Amino acid sequence: MAKTNKSIIVNGEHHEVSAESSEPLLWVLRDRLGLTGTKYGCGEGACGTCTVLIDGKAERSCLVAFEDLEARHAIVTIEGLVQDGELSPVQHAFVEHNAFACGYCTSGMIMQATDLLTINKTPSRSEIIEAMNDNLCRCATYPSIITAIESVVKENGSKSEDQS
């Protein structure tokens, strides 16, 4: 199978990429663009370690084939969450609450939580658990991850009260 050339947008930048049609986005990001913050965990969408945002929605990058990407898709990886040198609210909360141990799952956790908090700025605890439930952490830092996300929810709640 011949390689395909394509332009994709990752973290706001256009990239001309040559890859096998079936190559998962995960490996395009890691080996062709050097964005190694997105990790391999299982290769079958079962652990969430490779989660990225595509048009704002959390996707398992190990399941998205290069041929299915379109030039209009806006892909955001963990490296793209920092804006003007500032951590995103979710990244900041993970730092504040030490919401990791080995850190290998953290990129995927942060991307999944970012998706959740984009759709629903003030999810309940059960909504957080439901949204995050397919992201695995073998170090089992789940309680501190929930605490971190809830701290962003609290902040969002304060902001919406201020605005009302």
Place this chain on the structure above:
Amino acid sequence: MKRRDFLRLIGSSTMAFAVTSCSDRKANPLFGKTGQELEFVDFEILCRSINPIRNFSELVLFKDTKRVEVYTGRSELGQGLTTVLVSIVSQAFEIEPNQVDVFLADTNLCPDDGPTSGSSTTRDIAWGIWGACLEIKDDIIAEGAKLLGVDLTEVRFSQGTVFVEKGTKSRISMFEMSRDGITFTNPNTTPQRVQMYRDAGLKSVRALDVVTGKLKYAGDIMAGTCRYGGFFTPPEFRTGYKFQPVDLRATLAVPGVITAGNMGQRGPYVVAETFPALQEGLAMIDRKSMVPKKNELVKNLSQVREHAILRKTVEDTGNVEQHLKSCRHTLSETYTTHHYNVAFLEPQTSVAIVSDDEAHVWDSTQHAHRQQQVVARYTRIPVERVHITGTNVGGGFGGKIGHKSGAEAAVIAQATGLPIKRMYSRAEVFQRLSRAKEEVAVDLISGVDDSGKIIARSANIYQDEGNGLTEIYDIPNSRIRLFQVSQKNMGIRHATIRGTSFTQDVFAMESHMSSLAHSISMDPLEFRLKNALWHQDLLHTAAEMIGYGAYQPPEDHGLGMAIINHGGQQLGALFVEVGVDRKTGRITIQRMRAAFDVGIVMCETTATIGVIGALIWGLSITMKEELKFDESRILTNSFAGYDIARFSDIPDMQVKFIKTFGDGLSPRGCGEMPLPLIAPAVANAVYNAVGVRLFSTPFTAERVLAAIRTQAT
């Protein structure tokens, strides 16, 4: 170049080795010698002398760059070693945390101070560094006074600087002092010094790199510039597999495959441009000509006992047989456990560059110096020309001590002349089976008198690893024997996994304790309080946390408890509340309350994450995980078929650290100890809830339902 020369060359002004104390230190021929004598001991010789008996050495040095550097051969697994080291060194010298650099797990830079395992790194390494720092500070103050021309009583130390107290503005920074030579420290710190330690509450120093994706793991090294290499992993057990040279034309035809070959008994290998191409190339290998070994699995307990040989008598006091015969109440039970996998999220991963007579391997390892030996053996390159750079480890849990990815990367790199990345696929993590925990059986017989005092106990433990428990109850006649089950007949390699054999043994022992209590109609808490050697305060604390005395259980709910003494140093008590669905057999853990005594808690933030994580690990392997296999192959080889604990499994959890025994003047480690408490505490809670005893793990709904139905008939 000798290490000391190297350190001088890079501008060190003060060097110090720290050797932590441990029980067998007297066997060290160097122990007890003075620092002056050690001046002439070469660093490498020192490390080799120390390491075989598991003492540890580290190094602290001040450079003229006004930074403190810490070197240890241990790895950062997420246990917080880097943060703890930065915290204690900055605290000791009253300098900013960003003035401390930590170098880990590099065979060219760091001493071999043993594997990063057994929940011991903070205890052994960080505490040694703390003691070394205090002694070095004393030296600095004395040297500073001398250089400033005043008496020792006239100076004070603050923020890395020696000041003259009164009448002058004279000062000298510790970084300005030349400390020619090595200060050898035996950091058996005095109580006064130990009390100086405060948990500074430092957040993880790696946090910014973690949350921005900048933290580098082995798989992130040379991304896009090296090739992916791998060996054929048969679906059958690899142990005993007879590899034959195979025709690799189909593999070579896969787009992205660069080369492939046969490497004797290591089997066929493939090199590809990308990870997916490698997997496809490996999948094309025709294995018809290769012969899997038929494994005769030991499937039942009589076979386990038949194949076992006595390996060790851990404890033998009094006359067990005689007193068991004379006891009014005796109870004989057998407990068995299951296989599970380490299942870290980061598969074993290594990157290797090999030239004619040198190898450099970046490795996700818990013991860089052991990997150095393994790579040297595989490549036949002299060990001193093998350089291992240990990277951040994405979960180790014992499974990245003796793994082969580094050596495999190196031999493929050697064969092809290409830089090679060896990253196991998820299926390989399961199929290699090199880190699957073995089945264990424990036979227990105990005798109790009318007052609830345990008079005699016999425990026969059948397992492949571990040293067996020592007794944590005051039993005058006690025998614990460890029987080794032959691996040849198990078809599955045993492995050290977080919790080691404590996980299986404590399940048996602590389930049996509650069974015994019920057999004489005694409250299990009262029974433990009566017989325990050290756990009374922990039991009282954890019981109070869960509201034991006032507990009014809803229907089919109950409380259970368990205690542990891990390695003679780490004590824990856990209470859990469960609910049991009698129709489905499903257990729901409602609450966990735990009290631990781990000595000094050096960094409560990382320690809490560690103990919570260990409890959830215990929950996961007890309630969810089970490796399934037939006589020749593993059947669970993906997360889709092997479920581990996730967000929705986490109960309401609270933990407390308290001090209950000993001088409490050193840290004792805490990352493993909570894990083995889960299975017995849950089993005991299930008994309390619905009156059925679970003798085997895991506690699947099917197993619980079967036990409930058996009880009903």
